[in-house]
Amino acid sequence: MKRRRLARGVGVVLSLTMLHACDWMPGRPTPAARPVNPSEVTDFATLYSQNCAGCHGRNGHFGGALPLNNPAYLAIVDDASMHEGAANGIAGTSMPAFAIGSGGMLTDQQITIIVNGIRSRWGSGQPAFSGAPPYASQTEGDPTHGAKLYGDYCASCHGNNGTGEPAGAIDDPSFLALYNNQALRTLIIAGRPDLGHPGWRDYVGKAPLNSAQVSDLVAWLAANAGREPPQNRTRADLHHDGRAGRVQNRTTMSESPETATDESRQTAEASRAATSNRRSFLLRAALLLNALVLAAFAIPIAGYLLAPLRRAGFLKWISLGPIGSFPENQTRLAVYTNPFRTPWDGTTVEIPCWVRRLNGDSFQVFATNCSHLGCPVRWFPESELFMCPCHGGTFHADGERASGPPPRALYQYPYKVNNGELWVKAGEMPLMTSPKA
């Protein structure tokens, strides 16, 4: 008895432990693992690592582009300029636009989070750089003076007349074509402490550069720019009815055993035949009735099941909004609500499309479904390519195939411009056997 009671007690304790153990099982989803829409991500680390780290480095420095993890830079730049650069890109440099309104994928709130995060994470130590020349140039630079300054400050690393060793030429017209004046100014003032480029006051044995001198240097560099390397290429415009009812095999009544006399046999036979005729007639009538009823029953069922096929195509003219919201020579994402819907369809009716405005009223509107197997293609304005995430298919800006498995160009919707509004004829998922364009 004692052993049984002990066993029971152990069993109870074990069960209770296991019930509670489920709380800390490694497989249990944590709140942090909750799926979040990309436009609702608010964590600075996530936003930075997905959008900025590629060029600016994993920790804000040691990337190809100017380091953000540089208190000297953060001391001279204001939040508005950083926000503007991230949102709308920086013309004359490789910095792309990230705001949705400018063709990117981040909301304004997310860009603000990034800017604030950069400052709070890497901005300590800014006071030490309070004497730096201001971010924006305030004087007209003098190239001749700039040339002399170059010889004093820069030539020891970038070679005489900017042509070479040991740190590499900065007089290169290709290099200067990829850097704008503000970027040059920022680099000269803030330097690149991660890769060893001195800031405005780090030149050994030289006086710190002041704002006018920086402007002069930039002016001298800019005078050497504007000479694109010789190439004969121009920049192109930078898309049953089934009827149920089987008739069963007819069955007949089996003969009953014979009676004694011929006469009674004849009468019995006659009456049997009559009975058999009536019975088989009734059976046949019953089967026919059921067959008719089944056939009648099948009609509404078939009609119900085949309902999705009855319409002669699912196409309607749908408005994508005023053409003013589509800048010329750009491709932007537009979303329309599919008109063929039921109230409980949820977000599945928000159908996106890529709208490419050529100029004026000339458009191309592409379905996002890749022509290979239907995955959503993504437009990259920097490389002017649509890229599909599933099997690596790519398309040019006009929708033609560029590489990979897609067997044809992107599907296009017929469009029209009515009263300054862009309309497309859409409503069904594009397929190889029913393409719309």
Place this chain on the structure above:
Amino acid sequence: MKVQLAKLSAWPRSIGEWMRLRLAAPQLPNDDGFRVPSSSISWSYVFGSAIFVVLLLELVTGLCLALVYSPSADNAWQSLLYLNYQQPFGWYLRALHGWGSNFLVALIILHLIQVFVLGAYKYPREMTWIGGVLLLLLTLAMALTGEVLRFDQEAYWDLAIGFSLAGRTPLIGAHLVHFLMGGPIIAGATLARMFTLHVLVLPAAILVLTGLHLLLVYRLGISEWPMPGRLVKRDTYLAEYRALVEREGEPLIPNGLRKDLIFAGLIVLALMVTAAIMGPKGPNGAPNPSIIQTRPHPDFYFLWMEALMGLLPAWLDTIFALIVLPILLLGLLALPLISPTGERHLLRRPLSMVVAIVVLTVLVTTTWLGTYDPWSPDMNAWSGTPIPVAYLKGRTPLEMQGAILIQAKQCRNCHSLDGTGGMRGPALDTVATRLTRNELIRQILQGGGNMPGYGKALRPAEVDAIVAFLMTMHPANEPPARSSARPADAGG
């Protein structure tokens, strides 16, 4: 096993007897019941019962999930999150159901391989095999519809891929797809159809077929272990089998039951532990097609299909999916009609052996490739995967601009540096040892192979910078490639 109703007493001595008369139920198989050859009491034969146990588990967990899940397109995703985070043990039941389906498919495949290897599909068990293959197809259909019920972004796009493939059927493609979707797009009607299939139609078909399958196993006996030289012949097999059972037969219950129970118990335990450690799958992002930043991935049993679609040349896609695959399936179904008699031992069936090895190798390799799908570009590499720091040190300003452009122009989405970045194209770490400067410029501007041409999107300065950077991509002790058309002392 006819019930001797007359022999049962009208005054029963136990509840069992009372029930037996009123249910007209036969006696349970006892020691003299179902006898099988002793070589059939083998560990190789345990998979079938494990499948049945896991199937029951799936039914039970599925029923529990259906009590909370909302199969309406505007609520399904929210109900999945509710199951994960608020329903007590909801996450665990989701994990059991999801991992259970993986285990079920794996066990069915093992069972198929075992039956194939042992030649147990031959006379007179052809219908057992055909029923089994149909069960495999039904289970895969359950897996597919079940994945759709986890109605998130991945499910949405996997459906889109499936429908796009089906839409390639000539003549009826569009109508077929509209019928399957229940409308012009993937929406509430599609989810409702998948739910009906997954909860009502397919389980009923599976239960009926499983019952028939088990009945056939009972009626036709469990096949004996094959011996080389012991041929299956239509005139003699049944008599031989019966004689074998007479000679060395053992009751399946309890002798075989022991091994079945141990294996089934271990499998269920493994399933419970896996579910507790790995947790439920998803749901991932909301099923909103306007969220463009997405990368769909099928569940593991369809990774081989994804790999083949990604690796086959475009013109073979349709032929493979709509012609080759159905023919292979038909071949699998009709296997016992192709070779119903003859040798059963694998070593005397060289064609079967070769076919099995080839098919398994292809499936395993493509599934493994599908787990990390190298043919898919990494859509976030351009903005999220920086250039390795070692490649930035000691570079000139122009080369630094090239490094920036390799990010900004999305080159990293397809090309890796130091093992990071996309794998669609070749790694660029040693590209300068393979291509000269002119060859690099041509490749970038015109594309080729799986690479698009960038000519329209790059200015001459940008090409200059990118190529300058790429020309530094060679090991220190290896010189860059040079054109074979020039003398050795001139540049490349």
